[in-house]
Amino acid sequence: MQFEFTQLEQFTKKVLTKIGCPETDAATAAKVLLAADLRGVDSHGVARLSGYVRLWEAGRINVKPKIRITHETPSTAVVDGDAGLGLVVAPFAMQVAIDKAKTAGTGWVSVKNSNHYGIAGIHAMEALKQDMVGISLTNASPLVSPTFSKERLLGTNPISVAIPAGKQPPFVLDMATTTAANGKLEILQRKQQEAPFGWIQDKDGKPSQSPFAVKEGGALLPLGGDREHGSHKGYGLGSVVDIFSAVLSGANYGPWVPPFVAFLEPHPHPVGEGLGHFFGAMRVDAFRPAEEFKDHMDNWIKRFREAEPVTGQEKVLIPGDPERELETERRQHGIPLLEPVVNDLKDLGERLGVDWVRK
Amino acid sequence: MQFEFTQLEQFTKKVLTKIGCPETDAATAAKVLLAADLRGVDSHGVARLSGYVRLWEAGRINVKPKIRITHETPSTAVVDGDAGLGLVVAPFAMQVAIDKAKTAGTGWVSVKNSNHYGIAGIHAMEALKQDMVGISLTNASPLVSPTFSKERLLGTNPISVAIPAGKQPPFVLDMATTTAANGKLEILQRKQQEAPFGWIQDKDGKPSQSPFAVKEGGALLPLGGDREHGSHKGYGLGSVVDIFSAVLSGANYGPWVPPFVAFLEPHPHPVGEGLGHFFGAMRVDAFRPAEEFKDHMDNWIKRFREAEPVTGQEKVLIPGDPERELETERRQHGIPLLEPVVNDLKDLGERLGVDWVRK
Numbered sequence: 001m002q003f004e005f006t007q008l009e010q011f012t013k014k015v016l017t018k019i020g021c022p023e024t025d026a027a028t029a030a031k032v033l034l035a036a037d038l039r040g041v042d043s044h045g046v047a048r049l050s051g052y053v054r055l056w057e058a059g060r061i062n063v064k065p066k067i068r069i070t071h072e073t074p075s076t077a078v079v080d081g082d083a084g085l086g087l088v089v090a091p092f093a094m095q096v097a098i099d100k101a102k103t104a105g106t107g108w109v110s111v112k113n114s115n116h117y118g119i120a121g122i123h124a125m126e127a128l129k130q131d132m133v134g135i136s137l138t139n140a141s142p143l144v145s146p147t148f149s150k151e152r153l154l155g156t157n158p159i160s161v162a163i164p165a166g167k168q169p170p171f172v173l174d175m176a177t178t179t180a181a182n183g184k185l186e187i188l189q190r191k192q193q194e195a196p197f198g199w200i201q202d203k204d205g206k207p208s209q210s211p212f213a214v215k216e217g218g219a220l221l222p223l224g225g226d227r228e229h230g231s232h233k234g235y236g237l238g239s240v241v242d243i244f245s246a247v248l249s250g251a252n253y254g255p256w257v258p259p260f261v262a263f264l265e266p267h268p269h270p271v272g273e274g275l276g277h278f279f280g281a282m283r284v285d286a287f288r289p290a291e292e293f294k295d296h297m298d299n300w301i302k303r304f305r306e307a308e309p310v311t312g313q314e315k316v317l318i319p320g321d322p323e324r325e326l327e328t329e330r331r332q333h334g335i336p337l338l339e340p341v342v343n344d345l346k347d348l349g350e351r352l353g354v355d356w357v358r359k
Numbered sequence: 360m361q362f363e364f365t366q367l368e369q370f371t372k373k374v375l376t377k378i379g380c381p382e383t384d385a386a387t388a389a390k391v392l393l394a395a396d397l398r399g400v401d402s403h404g405v406a407r408l409s410g411y412v413r414l415w416e417a418g419r420i421n422v423k424p425k426i427r428i429t430h431e432t433p434s435t436a437v438v439d440g441d442a443g444l445g446l447v448v449a450p451f452a453m454q455v456a457i458d459k460a461k462t463a464g465t466g467w468v469s470v471k472n473s474n475h476y477g478i479a480g481i482h483a484m485e486a487l488k489q490d491m492v493g494i495s496l497t498n499a500s501p502l503v504s505p506t507f508s509k510e511r512l513l514g515t516n517p518i519s520v521a522i523p524a525g526k527q528p529p530f531v532l533d534m535a536t537t538t539a540a541n542g543k544l545e546i547l548q549r550k551q552q553e554a555p556f557g558w559i560q561d562k563d564g565k566p567s568q569s570p571f572a573v574k575e576g577g578a579l580l581p582l583g584g585d586r587e588h589g590s591h592k593g594y595g596l597g598s599v600v601d602i603f604s605a606v607l608s609g610a611n612y613g614p615w616v617p618p619f620v621a622f623l624e625p626h627p628h629p630v631g632e633g634l635g636h637f638f639g640a641m642r643v644d645a646f647r648p649a650e651e652f653k654d655h656m657d658n659w660i661k662r663f664r665e666a667e668p669v670t671g672q673e674k675v676l677i678p679g680d681p682e683r684e685l686e687t688e689r690r691q692h693g694i695p696l697l698e699p700v701v702n703d704l705k706d707l708g709e710r711l712g713v714d715w716v717r718k
């Protein structure tokens with residue numbers, strides 16, 4: 001089933017207003033959440049709306065947070081999200097990074113006491129409007145085992161880097177630090193298909209092809225998959241994301257990160273507050289004139305895009321290409337939602353007295 | 360054959376002084392170069408010394424560079440390496456980043472007109488002494504094909520992040536953004552063994568297991584190996600390293616990066632000057648009190664190190680553990696060098712009138 005972007009955005013806004021979010025916060029959160037659906041990261045979009053509501057019902061989300069800076073230097077800040085929606089806390093913190101960059105050249109903000117913030121890329125991309133490089137990292141519920149570990153100690157801890165160009169569209173990397181994101185497993189589960197080796201391990205730490213292995217106590221694997229293919233690098237990157245997001249700010253890290261699902265309790269002995277994010281903004285003209293930089297980015301992008309492809313592939317892609325193409329298409333033709341997601345949203349609307357969108 | 364660290368360091372210093380490096384530069388360069396041998400990245404250590412000398416003979420290295428800042432803001436700078444040894448330019452630039460961090464909270468330096476800088480990690484680790492997080496990136500000669508590309512457009516473009524701890528040794532990630540580094544192929548070449556799939560492709564862009572494939576026009580593969588295992592992520596990370604190091608500074612990027620080997624000519628139409636690096640330093644107390652941060656880093660490290668290992672593995676490692684253990688051992692028992700490397704260094708010494716070390 002296809003739905004218009006604006007309809008889903010309105011629905012999301014109304015739901016969030018209904019649970020007590022101020023109007024402007026609800027608008028921000030809806031925009032951030034729906035960005036995932038537009039850009040094809042369906043697992044992080046409106047499908048998660050009822051999950052956020054359940055966290056609120058469980059008393060784990062503050063819909064009227066007093067988000068504030070608790071410490072700062074000319075180029076850094078720590079932001080306390082006051083247990084607010086990450087969808088609202090993150091845009092606040094990214095704006096602090098951008099404002100710092102205006103005067104100091106760069107701005108770097110570590111965030112504690114927050115919740116899940118949607119897709120990493122949408123926050124990094126905020127910097128593009130100001131001719132800045134944007135960086136966005138977050139930790140997340142532990143689903144990933146470090147190399148050689150049976151235990152799950154890290155989230156899929158994404159890294160996003162957005163870099164402005166001139167005539168070319170911007171370079172937007174937005175990646176989980178795992179071989180495959182959890183959303184891909186869900187697709188295989190529905191199709192009853194096996195996963196390739198290198199994506200997951202079972203509860204005993206053995207390589208597995210079952211898309212249900214993670215649900216059954218197994219784990220996602222760090223980018224690389226196994227030691228021979230460099231999984232210690234994916235583990236290292238996921239760790240850096242965790243440390244920048246949470247050890248710098250005072251949030252929970254590693255296995256202490258609170259789970260997204262409301263039916264799982266947070267750790268009884270937390271090591272910090274909520275979960276953490278990390279944002280960066282670098283003015284390109286803090287390094288060289290912006291026009292010069294953007295001309296060279298155009299040249300970089302053009303050269304890579306025109307690289308000779310291997311047999312069977314049409315072309316070489318630039319990070320951000322697939323998501324941008326999908327966004328254009330979905331803005332025009334609508335956002336596809338699976339039936340269980342639609343039913344879940346209808347139920348949610350009914351429960352809160354918000355009309356579901358008309359087809 | 361094993362050699363004492365100080366003997367190799369002295370030899371390196373004398374060679375560099377002989378070709379015209381000022382005494383202090385030669386000492387810095389020797390220290391940086393030998394750090395690779397100590398930490399087990401044998402391909403980037405003293406084995407490369409004659410390569411640097413040949414670049415100097417080809418007129419591509421300036422042994423008396425005037426390294427200078429060409430542009431700056433409170434938290435950023437661009438450094439022009441004046442075609443000096445990267446082994447000397449990098450420590451200068453990292454120091455600029457550290458000095459900026461002292462006043463602005465963080466410091467970020469992009470470098471142009473440089474040459475190969477040894478291992479990334481040694482520069483990032485400079486920040487540790489000041490209770491700062493250190494970051495070190497560099498681009499390098501194109502040996503890596505982006506996902507779906509037949510052409511080689513990126514170097515092995517490493518990422519290093521060094522994070523201070525308290526009682527625990529620091530966290531030091533130092534990784535190429537490829538599945539396997541070139542040095543590992545050299546080992547397989549000598550042993551006449553096949554490489555695992557996911558490391559390399561042949562000149563037609565097909566997966567290959569031949570360790571000679573890269574020499575024969577093939578390429579190293581980005582971390583992930585193939586699209587199904589996330590090679591677009593490794594490609595994206597390598598690209599960020601390239602752009603931060605060279606498009607921000609005005610160095611050559613992508614396929615324009617000058618080759619390390621002197622027998623290959625640099626690109627006839629360069630897009631910048633030399634190759635590029637990128638350094639970052641973040642004061643941990645620009646975010647939270649240093650002692651508090653270090654206590655939590657100790658807790659992070661301890662928890663990960665004590666994770667239950669999978670069957671057949673002794674323990675979970677922290678990034679930097681293997682290199683640190685090797686350094687302790689090699690400082691005590693000496694650095695092993697292969698016979699061809701020893702012969703090459705003896706020849707070099709003879710040619711320049713520098714005595715080879717006594718056994």
